[in-house]
Structure formats: C-alpha cells, structure tokens
Amino acid sequence: MIAAARKAFEAEGSGFSVDDVVALAGVGVGTFYRHFRSKTALLDAMIAELLDDLSRLIAPEVDAADAIFAFVHGALRSAPAKLDLVEALESLGNATELQQAIQRLRQQVRGALENAQEAGTITSDVNTDDLLALVSAGMTASARSADQPLRAERIAAVLCDGLRTRDQGTRSA
Structure with a gap:
C-alpha cells in the first residue's frame, strides 16, 4: 500500500x-x-520507510568512513522526494513511527561515525547531530535547485571532503 x-x-x-x-x-x-488510521499515518509510514532506506545505505560490512560517505551522497541524491514528504507530514502532524525511524537512522549514523573516527578516517570534531544537520541543510539546499543532481553531488563532495581527517586528503566518494 x-x-x-x-x-x-x-x-x-x-x-x-x-x-x-x-x-x-x-x-x-x-x-x-x-x-493506517489516517492519511497522516500513511504519510508517516512513507517517511519512515524512506528514512529506513537511508539507514540501509550505512552498510556495516564496508569501511565505516565509506558507509558515512555513501549515506551523505544517497541522502542528497534523494532529497527532493524526502523533503516533499516531510513538508506534507509537517502540515498534517507527527507520529510515533516517524520518531522511531529517526532514532534508527541516528543509531546507524552514530555507529558508523564513531567507528570511522576510531579508525582515524573521519575527523573527531564532528558528532552525530552535526553530521545530520549538515546533511539536512545540504538536502534542503539541493532539493529545489534547477540543477539538483549536480548540486547535490557538489554539496556531498564538499561535505565528505570536510569530514575526512587531514591525512586522508581530499577526494570525492
């Protein structure tokens, strides 16, 4: 459904x-x-599914830094669809399923970020809240752009380069 x-x-x-x-x-x-008890509950379930899709981008079997970079790029590429749904839900209300999906995403991001920081591949001066705020801002900035795919990739590249420790150099994921 x-x-x-x-x-x-x-x-x-x-x-x-x-x-x-x-x-x-x-x-x-x-x-x-x-x-679904209402259309709002359906929208909530749709967003929860999209957030879970983002969580799955952080694959535990790959290098933690690469998992974070895949998450950043994937989130920015999919920004228009996600932001449209979030705006629709915000106009109608909030629900528990969405909050649970947000928590699952935060846990995935936190785990990969901490692992990458322990490995020395991502700077230690960024925390989970910082990373999610940066990704959210990048999604918002790229979602409504006329050149959305290109802008999303540029923002993701800059963000990923900024996350790398200085000895990792700069390269786009």
Whole structure:
C-alpha cells in the first residue's frame, strides 16, 4: 500500500486522497483503515520507510568512513522526494513511527561515525547531530535547485571532503 501511496503522492502531491491510494493498491477502503488510521499515518509510514532506506545505505560490512560517505551522497541524491514528504507530514502532524525511524537512522549514523573516527578516517570534531544537520541543510539546499543532481553531488563532495581527517586528503566518494 505504501508503494501505491508513493505513486499517488508523486502524481498529486500531498493533495492525494485515500481513495486514490486504495484504487492504485487494488484494495478497499476498509483494508486501508485496517493498516493506517489516517492519511497522516500513511504519510508517516512513507517517511519512515524512506528514512529506513537511508539507514540501509550505512552498510556495516564496508569501511565505516565509506558507509558515512555513501549515506551523505544517497541522502542528497534523494532529497527532493524526502523533503516533499516531510513538508506534507509537517502540515498534517507527527507520529510515533516517524520518531522511531529517526532514532534508527541516528543509531546507524552514530555507529558508523564513531567507528570511522576510531579508525582515524573521519575527523573527531564532528558528532552525530552535526553530521545530520549538515546533511539536512545540504538536502534542503539541493532539493529545489534547477540543477539538483549536480548540486547535490557538489554539496556531498564538499561535505565528505570536510569530514575526512587531514591525512586522508581530499577526494570525492
């Protein structure tokens, strides 16, 4: 049902209706309300899924710094879709599922950041809140840009270069 909601959101923005979602999903309204108590709950679940997608960018089996750099690049590339959903949800309210997804993302970022800092590949003067604030600002700055993909990559490269310890040199991930 979330996939159908994403399609409805892409077509109609936050003005999509529950009827649009159930038609795209091929289910009845009762099925919708058994899964989601409201359209706001559906939007919340959509954003939680997108945040979980970002969390999965931080793969534990790769070098911690590379995982952070993949997260930064992935977050900035996907900025328009995520910011549109966040704006829609902010206009309607907040929910627990979103807060839980944010906590999962924070834990993933914190773990990879601390591992990279212990390995000496990312500067130790940045904490999880700093990194997430920088990524958020980069997402906002690139999301509405006419040259969004290029701008997102430039911002991500600058951010990643700034995260590297001085002895790591500069290079784009």
